[in-house]
Amino acid sequence: MIDVSRKYIFDFDSTLTRVEALDILAELTLKDNPKKDEIIKEIQKMTNMGVDGEISFTESLERRIQLLQAHKDDLEPLVEELRQKISKSIESNREFFHTYSDDIYVISGGFKEFIDPIVKEFDIPSNKVYANTFKFDEDGYIIGFDEKNVLAAHNGKIECLKQLNLEGEVQVIGDGYSDYVMREAGIADKFFAYTENVHREKATSKADHIAPNLDEFLFVNDLPRKISYPKNRIKILLLENVHQAAVDNLSKDGFSVELLKTSLSEEELIERVKGIHVLGIRSKTQVTQKVLDAADKLLVVGAFCIGTTQIDLDACKKKGVVVFNAPYSNTRSVVELAIGEIIMLMRSVFARSMEIHSGQWNKTAAHSREVRGKKLGIVGYGNIGKQLSVLAEAIGMRVYYYDVSDKLAMGNAVKCNTLEELLNVSDVVTLHIDDNKANYNFIGEREIAQMKDGAMLINLSRGFVVNIPALVAALKSGKLAGAAVDVYPKEPGINGEFVTELKGLPNVILTPHVGGSTEEAQRDIADFVPHKIMDYINTGNTVDAVNFPNIRLPKQEKGHRFLHIHRNVPGIMAKINKVLASYEMNVSGQYLSTDNEVGYVIIDLDKKYNKEVMKALKKIENTIKFRVLY
Numbered sequence: 001m002i003d004v005s006r007k008y009i010f011d012f013d014s015t016l017t018r019v020e021a022l023d024i025l026a027e028l029t030l031k032d033n034p035k036k037d038e039i040i041k042e043i044q045k046m047t048n049m050g051v052d053g054e055i056s057f058t059e060s061l062e063r064r065i066q067l068l069q070a071h072k073d074d075l076e077p078l079v080e081e082l083r084q085k086i087s088k089s090i091e092s093n094r095e096f097f098h099t100y101s102d103d104i105y106v107i108s109g110g111f112k113e114f115i116d117p118i119v120k121e122f123d124i125p126s127n128k129v130y131a132n133t134f135k136f137d138e139d140g141y142i143i144g145f146d147e148k149n150v151l152a153a154h155n156g157k158i159e160c161l162k163q164l165n166l167e168g169e170v171q172v173i174g175d176g177y178s179d180y181v182m183r184e185a186g187i188a189d190k191f192f193a194y195t196e197n198v199h200r201e202k203a204t205s206k207a208d209h210i211a212p213n214l215d216e217f218l219f220v221n222d223l224p225r226k227i228s229y230p231k232n233r234i235k236i237l238l239l240e241n242v243h244q245a246a247v248d249n250l251s252k253d254g255f256s257v258e259l260l261k262t263s264l265s266e267e268e269l270i271e272r273v274k275g276i277h278v279l280g281i282r283s284k285t286q287v288t289q290k291v292l293d294a295a296d297k298l299l300v301v302g303a304f305c306i307g308t309t310q311i312d313l314d315a316c317k318k319k320g321v322v323v324f325n326a327p328y329s330n331t332r333s334v335v336e337l338a339i340g341e342i343i344m345l346m347r348s349v350f351a352r353s354m355e356i357h358s359g360q361w362n363k364t365a366a367h368s369r370e371v372r373g374k375k376l377g378i379v380g381y382g383n384i385g386k387q388l389s390v391l392a393e394a395i396g397m398r399v400y401y402y403d404v405s406d407k408l409a410m411g412n413a414v415k416c417n418t419l420e421e422l423l424n425v426s427d428v429v430t431l432h433i434d435d436n437k438a439n440y441n442f443i444g445e446r447e448i449a450q451m452k453d454g455a456m457l458i459n460l461s462r463g464f465v466v467n468i469p470a471l472v473a474a475l476k477s478g479k480l481a482g483a484a485v486d487v488y489p490k491e492p493g494i495n496g497e498f499v500t501e502l503k504g505l506p507n508v509i510l511t512p513h514v515g516g517s518t519e520e521a522q523r524d525i526a527d528f529v530p531h532k533i534m535d536y537i538n539t540g541n542t543v544d545a546v547n548f549p550n551i552r553l554p555k556q557e558k559g560h561r562f563l564h565i566h567r568n569v570p571g572i573m574a575k576i577n578k579v580l581a582s583y584e585m586n587v588s589g590q591y592l593s594t595d596n597e598v599g600y601v602i603i604d605l606d607k608k609y610n611k612e613v614m615k616a617l618k619k620i621e622n623t624i625k626f627r628v629l630y
């Protein structure tokens with residue numbers, strides 16, 4: 001906590017509020033004016049030029065007031081609007097304003113008529129608000145401002161602060177160059193460029209510190225705050241060109257996000273993962289033990305896909321790193337591709353297309369069959385398998401399925417008790433088993449021999465599931481009449497060179513692992529995974545985590561939350577509770593979830609706590625990670 005006497009000078013427009021009040025006033029007064037948009041643009045231009053010091057502030061004010069055509073009666077609705085537009089992190093840290101009200105001042109080029117009623121609610125009385133005042137005519141129209149007020153003059157904030165003659169360290173928090181000038185003039189000790197609502201290069205380039213929100217300002221000053229660690233300090237690295245919406249979702253919540261188009265090799269990732277709190281990947285990036293060893297800050301890995309075998313889930317768990325994926329977002333996309341490929345293979349469409357591309361008109365019905373009435377064998381009757389089953393029946397196919405787990409048949413699908421039974425009967429076999437390593441070479445020479453002569457094989461699951469030389473041999477010998485392959489034992493990075501023995505074979509459709517690559521799926525994943533990540537970071541919830549005990553709890557509005565991840569050894573909860581008791585903690589809720597290896601406990605407290613307790617909790621033997629949320 002601070003031991004120096006400090007005074008905090010806040011700007012109003014675009015700092016305490018998300019907006020410029022005069023812009024909002026213009027929206028109100030000009031709502032029926034046909035030239036409204038034009039005039040508002042002009043007002044905004046004047047505001048920016050004044051804030052950035054490109055024209056004198058007095059001139060900017062004069063021009064805006066002329067354009068506004070406002071009346072006294074417009075001020076009440078304006079205040080009402082501004083109440084709804086308090087900056088997010090200012091709103092959530094009201095406590096700071098109440099506690100430090102003696103040390104807080106507002107110095108603004110705006111107007112007391114609308115600033116006073118807003119900041120009063122933050123315990124800043126009118127006598128601590130230094131701002132301009134309007135001049136009205138007899139009919140109540142705003143015709144100007146008090147020119148004698150120092151704040152109406154260019155760089156008036158300097159003079160205003162000088163006259164205040166404050167003692168102690170003076171810190172200025174504002175979005176504009178007109179706030180910085182107090183620091184430049186040497187009467188403020190620090191200038192925090194406040195960028196929660198607007199980023200002004202002229203201010204940020206001069207700032208002692210950039211504060212993307214009030215949490216950051218409070219953190220840097222070690223002042224009490226709503227969240228213990230500002231979100232802008234949480235670094236997120238997204239790889240493999242995940243959808244831009246993921247970046248937008250996470251940035252909007254205040255995190256610092258970087259997006260790379262490609263995957264990274266193990267060595268590259270080891271370098272880049274240092275200091276990263278959240279890593280987002282797709283199927284290509286390998287999150288290995290070595291990567292995790294280098295990940296000094298990692299809290300979460302988000303797989304922006306279904307598969308998670310590219311991640312060492314166990315090592316993540318041991319390190320207290322929670323992994324989320326998107327188990328359903330691309331299901332439909334894979335199913336639609338499978339349906340398309342079944343039809344294309346049965347009709348030899350690719351062969352006909354290749355011929356005509358090379359100028360050959362081969363109008364033939366040979367090797368071209370309808371799918372209606374044909375038998376489709378679905379191996380792996382999970383999310384994809386089941387949905388495919390429904391769609392395939394809808395186009396008249398007879399569906400057979402095989403799964404290692406007992407699965408309920410959809411529609412009229414027929415369950416096979418063995419893989420062999422399914423292979424024996426199917427005209428088309430399509431693989432949708434999961435990506436566990438036990439499925440390595442699941443379909444090889446023996447299984448292909450069990451398939452009908454002239455059958456087709458589709459693999460949209462994982463590359464290692466099919467033995468490629470065996471498939472190539474079967475296609476060359478005519479045992480199989482066609483195949484569609486989307487996944488390969490070894491896949492290159494984006495635009496990387498790729499060679500496969502399947503290349504050039506007739507009636508073979510090859511695609512570069514795009515089963516789940518549709519705009520719809522990627523957009524959906526970009527919502528699903530970030531929301532899981534944000535939920536974990538913001539509240540501690542682990543629902544749907546792939547490798548972690550699940551807890552779902554609502555956010556506590558008043559109180560504090562501790563998260564403790566530990567090895568699940570006997571007696572550890574007793575130790576945690578002993579520490580809590582020894583610090584006389586007021587525990588309002590405690591929720592524990594465990595699996596064989598780790599325990600995850602969320603502790604809610606409804607009173608202030610002694611910060612020493614955090615050190616004591618971290619020190620408990622077998623603690624993996626400890627975090628305070630708020």
Ligand SMILES: NC(=O)c1ccc[n+]([C@@H]2O[C@H](COP(=O)([O-])OP(=O)(O)OC[C@H]3O[C@@H](n4cnc5c(N)ncnc54)[C@H](O)[C@@H]3O)[C@@H](O)[C@H]2O)c1
Pocket residue numbers: 306307327330331334379380381382383384385402403404405432433434435439442460461462486487513514515516517
């Ligand atoms: N090509 C792509 O772009 C793409 C897109 C999405 C998913 N996938 C892959 O598709 C596969 C299926 O996805 P899902 O969402 O349906 O998964 P899922 O977990 O819902 O279903 C997989 C099913 O396979 C069964 N299974 C596992 N091993 C088996 C075996 N040896 N024999 C029989 N059944 C077995 C499981 O019991 C489960 O029911 C996964 O491997 C996934 O990675 C690929």
Ligand SMILES: O=C(O)CC[C@@H](O)C(=O)O
Pocket residue numbers: 282283284304305306307308330516517
């Ligand atoms: O889009 C990807 O990178 C992977 C798609 C798919 O294999 C998955 O696991 O969801």
